[in-house]
Amino acid sequence: MANARVTAIDRRRTDTRDRILDAAEKLFSERGYDGVSIRDITQLAGAGLALMTYHFGTKDRLFECVLERRAEVLNRDRLAALDAVLARQNPTVGELLSGFVEPYVRYGSGPDAGWRHYCRLIAIVGPTGRWSELLGRLFDSTAEKFIAALTRIEPGLDEERATRAFLFCVGTMVTSFTGNPRLDRLTKRMAIAADLNRTFDYLIPFIAGGVAAIADLAEREAPPPSPRRRSK
Amino acid sequence: MANARVTAIDRRRTDTRDRILDAAEKLFSERGYDGVSIRDITQLAGAGLALMTYHFGTKDRLFECVLERRAEVLNRDRLAALDAVLARQNPTVGELLSGFVEPYVRYGSGPDAGWRHYCRLIAIVGPTGRWSELLGRLFDSTAEKFIAALTRIEPGLDEERATRAFLFCVGTMVTSFTGNPRLDRLTKRMAIAADLNRTFDYLIPFIAGGVAAIADLAEREAPPPSPRRRSK
DNA sequence: GTCTATAGGCTGATAGAC
DNA sequence: GTCTATCAGCCTATAGAC
Numbered sequence: 001m002a003n004a005r006v007t008a009i010d011r012r013r014t015d016t017r018d019r020i021l022d023a024a025e026k027l028f029s030e031r032g033y034d035g036v037s038i039r040d041i042t043q044l045a046g047a048g049l050a051l052m053t054y055h056f057g058t059k060d061r062l063f064e065c066v067l068e069r070r071a072e073v074l075n076r077d078r079l080a081a082l083d084a085v086l087a088r089q090n091p092t093v094g095e096l097l098s099g100f101v102e103p104y105v106r107y108g109s110g111p112d113a114g115w116r117h118y119c120r121l122i123a124i125v126g127p128t129g130r131w132s133e134l135l136g137r138l139f140d141s142t143a144e145k146f147i148a149a150l151t152r153i154e155p156g157l158d159e160e161r162a163t164r165a166f167l168f169c170v171g172t173m174v175t176s177f178t179g180n181p182r183l184d185r186l187t188k189r190m191a192i193a194a195d196l197n198r199t200f201d202y203l204i205p206f207i208a209g210g211v212a213a214i215a216d217l218a219e220r221e222a223p224p225p226s227p228r229r230r231s232k
Numbered sequence: 233m234a235n236a237r238v239t240a241i242d243r244r245r246t247d248t249r250d251r252i253l254d255a256a257e258k259l260f261s262e263r264g265y266d267g268v269s270i271r272d273i274t275q276l277a278g279a280g281l282a283l284m285t286y287h288f289g290t291k292d293r294l295f296e297c298v299l300e301r302r303a304e305v306l307n308r309d310r311l312a313a314l315d316a317v318l319a320r321q322n323p324t325v326g327e328l329l330s331g332f333v334e335p336y337v338r339y340g341s342g343p344d345a346g347w348r349h350y351c352r353l354i355a356i357v358g359p360t361g362r363w364s365e366l367l368g369r370l371f372d373s374t375a376e377k378f379i380a381a382l383t384r385i386e387p388g389l390d391e392e393r394a395t396r397a398f399l400f401c402v403g404t405m406v407t408s409f410t411g412n413p414r415l416d417r418l419t420k421r422m423a424i425a426a427d428l429n430r431t432f433d434y435l436i437p438f439i440a441g442g443v444a445a446i447a448d449l450a451e452r453e454a455p456p457p458s459p460r461r462r463s464k
Numbered sequence: 465g466t467c468t469a470t471a472g473g474c475t476g477a478t479a480g481a482c
Numbered sequence: 483g484t485c486t487a488t489c490a491g492c493c494t495a496t497a498g499a500c
Contacts, residue, residue, distance in 0.1 A: 015238045015483075034266035038476065049484050053477060055483090124359045128264060136417055143418060150430060160422045164431070168404050168438045175403025177360045183399055185368055186375060190392045199396070205449045206400045206442035213441025214434055232277055248465075269493065280467050285495060287465090 017055045019045040022114055025066050029121035033130070035065055065135055066124075070107075070118045071138040077103035078142050082149060092217075093154050094208035100146050101173050101203065108177050109196035123174035143170075156215025165214045169207040176203055249287045251277040256347055257298050265295055265362070296366055299357075302339075302350050303370040309335035310374050319382060325386050326440035327446075332378050333405050333435065336414035340409050341428035355406035375402075388447030397446045401439040406434055 023044035026037040038052050038059055047049075056062040081099030085091045091141065108119030125131055150162040157165060176199050183193040191198070257278035259268040270291055277283075288294040302338045313331030319324045357363055375398065382394040389397060389434030408431050415425040423430070 032264060032266060034264060036444050037474075038335075039474080046485095049476095050452070050486085051484065057477095059476065095359060097480080109419075124361075126412075127356045127359060127407055128261075129356075129410060130267075132413050136414060140414070140418060142271065160419050161434070163415065163419045164423060165438065167412065167418070168408065171407030172400050172404045172442075173361060174398065178361060180358075180361070180399065181364050182368060182372070182375075183395065186372060186379065187392050187395045188397070191396060202393070202396050202446055202449075203400070205445040206397065209403075209445025209448075210438035210442035213437040213444075214440075217434075218439045227443070270495085271493080280465095281494095282496080283466065291494070292490095374475085 003210055016045070016047055016051060020047060020052060020055060020062070021066055021069060023068075024062055024116055025117045025121060028063065028066060029117040029124065032124060032128075038062075063131075063134065066118075066121070067131070067134060067138060070115065074103055075142045077106075079145065082145060083196075086149060091153055092208075093150065093211050094204055096146065096149055097169055097207050097211070098204050100169070101200070104173065104176070105196055105200045105203075119177060120179070123178045126174060150211070154211065154215045156217075157211070161214055161217075163222070165211045168210060172207055172210075173203065236411070244421060248269075248279055248283060250412070252284060252287060252294070253298055253301060256294055257301075257346055257349045257353060260295065260298060261349040261356065262357060264360075265387070270294075270458065272342070298350075298353070299363070299366060300372060302347065306335055307371070311377065314377060314381060323385055324440075325382065325443050326436055328378065328381055328385055329401055329439050329443070330436050332401070333439075336405065336455060337409070337432045337435075339430055351409060352378045352411070355410045357408060386443065386447045386448075393446055397443045404439055404442075405435060 014103060020041060024041045025034070027040055027044065032034075039049055041062075042049050042052050045112055052059070078100055081102065085095045085104045088095070104119055107115040110116070115121070122135075125136060147159070147162045147166050150166060151157050151159060154162070177196060179193050183191050185225060193199070252273060253307055256268070256273045257396055259272055259276065262268075271281055273294075274281050274284050284291070284294060288297055313334065314328070317327045317331045320327070336351055339347040341348065354367075358367060366443070377397050379394045380389070382398060383389050383391060386394075411425050413425060415423050
């Protein structure tokens with residue numbers, strides 16, 4: 001009996017906490033951090049205003065918890081894809097990048113609205129710079145592994161070039177998934193921005209071609225510090 | 233005498249109006265629309281709170297005026313570069329894209345702080361979607377001309393593919409110029425995000441290689457009128 | 465054109481009852 | 483855990499003196 005009650009209380013607590021996270025995730029992804037008030041969030045969550053403070057302390061901390069909640073899952077999927085790619089005989093840059101992008105696209109266009117909001121939130125929050133430290137803490141470790149793999153698969157990329165190329169890829173990826181209505185306008189509705197899977201079919205060739213171009217650039221250059229590469 | 237006084241008044245008016253625009257441009261580019269109050273702006277501009285209302289009416293309208301102020305100059309430079317590229321014998325995709333990106337980079341990394349703020353503002357404001365209509369009104373006309381030129385220079389690109397490729401390029405461009413500290417972190421300061429000119433040296437090959445990859449993709453496929461590609 | 469003063473409402477965060 | 487009530491301060495926008 002006592003156990004049953006505790007369980008019920010715990011579940012209720014968890015439910016409310018998650019409902020607040022869900023509401024925050026949705027609203028932050030639509031209007032950004034400063035465009036949403038705690039009142040908006042708790043109201044959408046069907047909870048009293050004070051419950052945000054009770055569960056998260058401050059609005060800042062709530063935002064961090066939203067970003068933290070799904071980061072580990074995203075990293076796990078990406079790293080699993082990385083392992084799978086590296087286990088192949090001759091992995092290509094396109095396969096490697098696809099391993100990084102595909103989980104993001106899959107969650108970002110899948111049936112779970114929370115995940116869709118989360119992926120969009122990451123996309124709009126990165127460029128502001130305000131949460132750079134948080135995003136780095138959550139995603140830099142995985143990014144480093146992909147960058148290291150890039151330098152191994154593509155000999156034309158040293159660490160700086162691989163990092164630059166990787167960040168170009170990430171930038172292209174996130175801006176492609178904000179559901180930009182500009183694509184609809186400029187193609188006169190021949191393409192629909194909301195069709196992320198179709199965008200994915202173009203995104204991978206684009207970023208793979210971009211990375212290859214940077215690798216070729218490096219090979220044509222004279223090796224500035226050490227002559228580890230043949231000229232011409 | 234009367235003329236001199238009117239001139240003086242006009243100049244003072246213009247000065248204050250421009251000072252408010254400058255302050256708004258700077259603060260909006262740092263914290264986004266909702267992260268800045270009218271008080272912040274007028275205080276930085278050294279003007280009373282009510283002067284924003286007098287000169288611009290509402291905060292929304294002020295924001296629009298900030299974005300409008302330099303758009304025409306940017307479009308003019310880009311279109312001039314487009315004409316120059318198309319006047320050549322065999323213009324390349326890289327030259328065309330460079331004509332679009334170079335003015336943005338030049339202003340965004342030049343000596344004029346206002347222009348640097350403006351370019352950063354464009355970068356952080358696009359992904360939110362909130363100002364999509366305004367941005368479209370300001371920049372879509374120029375974008376359409378570059379997309380049309382892409383389809384002419386690169387026969388592998390039909391209108392949809394050219395538009396998709398172009399928007400990938402724009403996304404890569406803007407995210408590269410938010411001064412992302414992640415580049416500094418991940419390269420252990422081998423690269424500095426603030427060095428936009430150096431980033432430019434990698435950006436052009438990256439996006440040119442990406443566009444070429446999409447063009448090659450198109451050429452390997454069945455021609456446009458025929459069976460539509462499955463969207464996974 | 466520019467100012468001060470202020471209206472009317474929303475903000476993040478807290479106190480205390482239950 | 484959850485609520486209502488409330489704080490002190492900030493918000494956009496306006497009124498009216500100069």
